[in-house]
Amino acid sequence: MGVESGGIIDICSQIRDSFDSIASDVKYQAKGVFHSEMLLVCAITEALGVSHIVESGRARGQSTYLLARYFDASTGCRITSVEYEKYTRDAIIAMNRLRGHSNVDLQFGDSWNLLPSLCTEEECIVVIDGPKGRDAVQLAARVLRNPEVRVVFIHDLHAVAAGRKMTEQFFPDSNTFFTDDEQYVEAFRDLDERCWEEMKEYPETAEGWAPYLRHGEKIPSYAHTFAMIVNTAEGIDVVDECTEYAQKFKSESTLLQRAKGKILNFLESEMTKPYWALRYWLQQLLTQ
Numbered sequence: 001m002g003v004e005s006g007g008i009i010d011i012c013s014q015i016r017d018s019f020d021s022i023a024s025d026v027k028y029q030a031k032g033v034f035h036s037e038m039l040l041v042c043a044i045t046e047a048l049g050v051s052h053i054v055e056s057g058r059a060r061g062q063s064t065y066l067l068a069r070y071f072d073a074s075t076g077c078r079i080t081s082v083e084y085e086k087y088t089r090d091a092i093i094a095m096n097r098l099r100g101h102s103n104v105d106l107q108f109g110d111s112w113n114l115l116p117s118l119c120t121e122e123e124c125i126v127v128i129d130g131p132k133g134r135d136a137v138q139l140a141a142r143v144l145r146n147p148e149v150r151v152v153f154i155h156d157l158h159a160v161a162a163g164r165k166m167t168e169q170f171f172p173d174s175n176t177f178f179t180d181d182e183q184y185v186e187a188f189r190d191l192d193e194r195c196w197e198e199m200k201e202y203p204e205t206a207e208g209w210a211p212y213l214r215h216g217e218k219i220p221s222y223a224h225t226f227a228m229i230v231n232t233a234e235g236i237d238v239v240d241e242c243t244e245y246a247q248k249f250k251s252e253s254t255l256l257q258r259a260k261g262k263i264l265n266f267l268e269s270e271m272t273k274p275y276w277a278l279r280y281w282l283q284q285l286l287t288q
């Protein structure tokens with residue numbers, strides 16, 4: 001499957017109306033994936049004819065619920081969703097929302113342990129929305145060794161996210177697409193009007209968020225952003241490279257971390273709006 005914007009937009013346009021008919025009345029929930037982003041997951045799953053979706057990171061189940069509505073039991077598609085946190089308000093909200101969807105299996109546990117075995121039996125699509133950042137990319141790398149995993153989606157890989165550069169570096173360009181692609185955004189951003197509006201009901205997580213704005217700072221991405229990595233027929237094996245790369249950040253000396261922290265605090269407190277671009281690039285340099 002080619003992943004240039006034109007082809008992806010065509011595939012998504014084919015289901016746009018049917019997706020909108022199930023998504024437009026779905027109320028946004030805290031921490032949730034946006035409609036224009038889930039459109040891509042649904043369109044690719046349908047286009048590839050894959051009938052098992054494995055999700056890591058459910059929280060209140062916005063993504064899970066949209067999948068469950070688009071691929072209801074009559075489609076023959078199964079959805080297995082893994083969430084780490086068991087006795088939380090989020091977990092209860094998700095269980096209540098998804099009650100009655102017989103093709104959805106809500107599991108609790110750590111995806112590092114569960115995902116590889118959930119992906120062995122048949123072709124599947126994997127959606128990772130927790131863990132985050134470089135950990136998410138490492139988890140993606142682990143499952144992509146298995147050619148039964150046709151595509152992996154990783155959420156929150158906007159242009160300034162930890163893990164974006166890592167994804168661009170280790171997965172071939174020809175197999176990778178990001179939903180902050182300009183043409184993709186222009187084609188489908190109108191699906192998100194309700195999400196942006198209802199997101200304001202959760203100021204603790206959504207303060208200072210708007211298109212191309214995150215925590216009040218301009219960023220070069222429209223929103224959270226899904227990375228899509230299409231697997232090859234043999235599987236992609238970049239586990240060692242990803243582990244080594246991620247390890248570099250974990251093994252930094254405390255002294256270096258403290259120094260970086262001081263510089264970042266200075267940037268945060270001393271540099272105000274007109275310098276956002278400079279601050280942004282300096283932050284990038286220090287955190288990637």
Ligand SMILES: C[S@@+](CC[C@H](N)C(=O)[O-])C[C@H]1O[C@@H](n2cnc3c(N)ncnc32)[C@H](O)[C@@H]1O
Pocket residue numbers: 029030031032033056057058059060061062063064082083084085090109110111112129130131132
């Ligand atoms: C941003 S939320 C998911 C939102 C959800 N996809 C939606 O659209 O509403 C991230 C979730 O991932 C879970 N998580 C983080 N690490 C995990 C892991 N290793 N295994 C399973 N779940 C994990 C967190 O507990 C959290 O509930």
